Amino acid sequence: MxxxxxxxxxxxxxxxxxxxxxxxxxxxxxxxxxxxxxxxxxxxxxxxxxxxxxxxxxxxxxxxxxxxxxxxxxxxxxxxxxxxxxxxxxxxxxxxxIPEPAASRQNQKGKVRIVTGPSHAGALFDIAKLYLAMNRRDEAKKTLRRAVQGDSPHMMACTYLGNIYLDEGNSAEALKYYSLMGHNLSTSGKISKGNALYNLKRYDEAIAEYKVAAHWKPELPSVLRHLGDAYLRVGRHADALDLYRRYVKFARQKKIPESEIAPVISRLEQLKKQPKTGSVKQD
Missing domain, CATH: 1.25.40.10 (Tetratricopeptide repeat domain)
Incomplete structure (x- = not known):
């Protein structure tokens, strides 16, 4: 530079x-x-x-x-x-x-156009981030909603808005904004979308999201734990056991406190005592 x-x-x-x-x-x-x-x-x-x-x-x-x-x-x-x-x-x-985008006709193919560059939505997103930094949460939400309106929702604004609703316990509303992203979610976004689906008891769909995140970040403890939990919910105990073992391994490598690892170890020990069901397999 x-x-x-x-x-x-x-x-x-x-x-x-x-x-x-x-x-x-x-x-x-x-x-x-x-x-x-x-x-x-x-x-x-x-x-x-x-x-x-x-x-x-x-x-x-x-x-x-x-x-x-x-x-x-x-x-x-x-x-x-x-x-x-x-x-x-x-x-x-x-x-x-920055002029506001003119209203456009519905895309004939039903697709939305995702934008991230300098734009009216981008400026709104930047303002919303500052509101969040200043702990002005309600103003941030209002601004983020403006940034995702129309046929050009701002990519990161969708993620941020989804995260806010997920944090508030409104998984259905969070999922609406994650879904606007299509395949443009980051690893953390995939995990968050998976969490929203998990909370809504849509476990198979949650597993699909977690698996993509695990493919991108195979040593990330959080996604291994979430994927293990989802497998456990659908009765795939052997798969859950495998994921929990990997979680403990990588969590310790990354110096995660033992107090956070302990609940997973407890689940791991309980699974070891159960008959093996849902053998490890490729989906």
Whole structure:
């Protein structure tokens, strides 16, 4: 990032590099097998000092005040430095500059168009994330609902909204938003959708979601435990036994506290005493 980008002035170059960094981060977050790095704020703080970078971004905004991208860049910088109130104001400014999508006719094939790039829905999603960070949950939900309306629901907004409803115990409502995603859910999204189905006693469908997540992350303890629980519910005791054993192995490798592992060990011991049913097999 220290190299000069040909054709850009010093001020605009900083904003451009920041936008590229945001884009790469968003792409990584959207990938099925990857999760966002935990040190993203550290990355921005280390590479884009607040005062000097903000001065350069504001200079670009002064020259082009109608650019929503520059306001979004300003918001990202402020948020990474803990200035959430100021970041929210910048995002609201960006949102006001982005025209709302026109109502479109129903897709003849019944498909929805998923969007993640700079858009009205994307700006709404960014605002909702800030509301969540500020513990303004009701405002976040209202904003996320706006981001998933129409034929272009925002991908991550669907996931976030589903997670909120799942956390509130409303699995049916959560499932509605996970289902909007189709095959675009991340590993954690697949697990969450599986949990919603499990809570609704739709165990075979939950197993299908968990299995995809387990294929992407075969050593992830949480998905092994959830899949084992679902197998147990449908009477596939041998499969549950196999999953619980794998869970204990990888949970200990990942230093998960024994207090969290203990309930699974208890189930494991009970299964060992039962007649073997539902032998391990490929679905």
């Amino acid at each position: 220290a190299k000069k980008v040909s054709g850009f002035s010093g001020n605009l170059r900083v904003a451009f590099l920041l936008i590229i960094a945001i884009f790469c981060y968003a792409q990584l977050f959207a990938q099925k097998t990857s999760e966002p790095p935990e040190t993203m704020d550290d990355f921005f703080r280390d590479n884009f000092p607040l005062e000097s970078t903000l001065k350069q971004i504001d200079a670009d905004i002064a020259r082009n005040p109608g650019s929503p991208g520059l306001w979004q860049t300003r918001a990202t910088l402020l948020e990474s430095h803990g200035k959430t109130d100021e970041a929210l104001l910048a995002l609201e400014k960006a949102l006001a500059l």
